[in-house]
Amino acid sequence: MSGLKSWREIPIGCKTTSPGSTVRIKTGTWRDFRPVVNWEKCTKCMLCYIYCPDGTIFPESSYVDYDHCKGCGICAKECPVKVITMVEEVI
Ligand code: SF4
Numbered sequence: 294m295s296g297l298k299s300w301r302e303i304p305i306g307c308k309t310t311s312p313g314s315t316v317r318i319k320t321g322t323w324r325d326f327r328p329v330v331n332w333e334k335c336t337k338c339m340l341c342y343i344y345c346p347d348g349t350i351f352p353e354s355s356y357v358d359y360d361h362c363k364g365c366g367i368c369a370k371e372c373p374v375k376v377i378t379m380v381e382e383v384i
């Protein structure tokens with residue numbers, strides 16, 4: 294317990310004091326579903342890139358950053374040609 298901060302040490306509003314730190318934290322471990330893209334049928338319209346709240350899908354390079362994608366499914370919902378499937382993660 295000695296390494297934990299008390300509530301008095303936490304910034305008011307729990308604001309982030311080290312922006313950009315999430316690059317070092319693999320937030321993708323929170324994910325229950327992963328977006329699987331059929332890149333062969335992707336039209337490169339970039340809508341998933343625009344809508345993704347985490348900036349973790351890159352149609353130009355046919356790449357999803359699974360270390361940081363949280364599996365929200367917004368990309369699959371917004372893809373106009375429905376080439377993204379949300380697949381349950383298996384632990
Ligand atoms: S599931 Fe959510 S976080 Fe992951 S790539 Fe799609 S929009 Fe981004």
Ligand code: SF4
Pocket residue numbers: 330334335336337338339340341342352371372373374375376377
């Ligand atoms: S929204 Fe769908 S078609 Fe458009 S770039 Fe993303 S995966 Fe490809």
